[in-house]
Amino acid sequence: MKKLLTLVALAFVAGCATQNETSAPLSLTATSFDALAGWERENFSSLLPVLRQNCHRVMQLSPETSLGGADELPYGREAGNWSAACAALETTTDARSYVQTWFQPYAVDGNAFYTGYFEPQIEASLTRGGPYQTPVYGRPKDLVRTKATNGQMVTGRWDNGQFKSYYDRAQIDQGALDGQGLEIAWLKSPVDLFFLQIQGSGRLLLPDGSQIRMSYDGKNGQPYVPLGRVLVQDNELASSAVSMDSIRGWLEAHPDRMMAMMERNPNYVFFRRDDGSLAQGATGAFGVPLTAGRSVAVDRSVIPFATPLWIETKLPDAKGQPAPWQHLVFAQDIGTDIKGAGRADLFTGWGAFAQYVAGNLHEGGRMVVLLPRPPADSSAP
Known part of the structure; x- marks a missing residue:
């Protein structure tokens, strides 16, 4: 997804927040x-499918495969570290007992910060015509990743033997990709495309009533600039008023400035058609379908994929009021603006309420990382 990005947190809201602790x-x-607030009230029966999904994916990897994670983690950074816990899961019917036996909780020191992301549902057509004039581009053939002289991976294109940065948003809007046959769908509005790219995947509602999913398939390598931050800096929005709805509202209310404002974010996302089941979320960066309310995007350099996280925060309820939310979630995705310890982006699903929650979730809280216990741990059987 945001990757899966996604793509994989409401980045423009996060970009406006103060997160001193999460950058440490x-x-x-x-x-x-x-010591976990609300642990006894968790719906443990709903955890087993996600736990098994994660273990199935981990066990497909060679034992030495890195799942990510900071050097400070005592265990759980390699796929082989999960073999004993995953083997025990095969015969488990009691999720609470299993988690407490095979995982050790570690509180992340300092405040956590949470945002949300979702799968937007957007009217679209597979052919250009009428109101459908904004293309959704597939991944260009000349978009490549290579190792720079400093050893870092970079994204760009080769041009007459020289490696260059890939086209930015403004260049693509002005036709840099025209004539390559990359169009895989057409939307009614550039704003719809912008929000689809922010989320990293989405569901297209076609004129015949059917739906298809667009999933993340790469980005142009240009820096991500949170639009909420830009609007606040330009005194167009108050920092307290930044949300997905307020940003969309500003863009739609200023059609003469809309494109120039969106082009302040040079980052551009490409998609592919995903024919997987629409009963689940899009596939995250970890390679498993996302589960609403259970999947989060994290900074993989800090938190390994598959890791359970206990979240204590607040989510907006149907009346717009923040309500306590304490649940076990799983690191299954990454996000462009999800950086640092204690930072996570909750996948809220799809539909109007999922959009509402994701667009209004920017809360502090507590994070507890659950790491698999080594087989020799005396508390494991």
């Missing part, structure tokens, strides 16, 4: 399950 190095303190 990872610091952990061992804790107990009794």
Whole structure:
């Protein structure tokens, strides 16, 4: 997704938030399950499918495969670290007992910060015509990733033997990709495309009533600039008023400035058609379908894929009021603006309420990382 990005948190809201703690190095303190607020009220029966989904994916990897994670983590950074816990899962019917036996909780020191992302539902056509004039582009053939002289991976294109940055949003809007046959769908509005790219995947509602999914298939390598931050800096929006709805509202209310404003973010996302089941979310960066309310995007350099996280925060309820939300989620995605310890982006699903929650979720809280116990741990059977 945001990748899966996504793509994989409401980046423009996060970009406006103060997150001093989340940019600090990872610091952990061992804790107990009794110290997790709301642990006894968790819906444990719903956890087994996600746990098994994660283990199935991990066990497809060679034992030495890195799942990510900071050096400070005592265990769980390689696929092989999960073999004992995943083997035990095969015969488990009691999720609470399983998690408490095979995982050790560590509280992330400092405040956590949470945002949300979702799968937008957008009117579209597979052919150009009438109101459908904004193309959704597939991945260009000349978009490549290569290793720079400093050893870092970079994205760009080769031009007469020289490696150059890939076209930015403004250049693509002005026709840099015309004539390559990359159009895989057509939308009614450039604003719809912009929000589809922010989320990293989405569902297209076709004129015949059917739906298809667009999934993330790469980005141009240009820096991501949160539009909410730009609008605040330009005194167009108050920082307290930044949300997905307010940003969309500003764009639609200023059609003469809309394109120039969106082009302040040079980052551009490409898509592919995903014919997977629409009963689940799009596939995240970890390679498993996302589950609403259980999947989060994290900074993979801090938190390994598959890791369970206990979240204590607040989510907006149907009346717009923040309500306590304490649940176990799983690191299954990454996001462009999801950086640092204690930072996570909750996948809220699809539909109007999922959009509402994602667009209004920017809350602090507590994060607890659950790492698999080594087989020799005396608390594991």
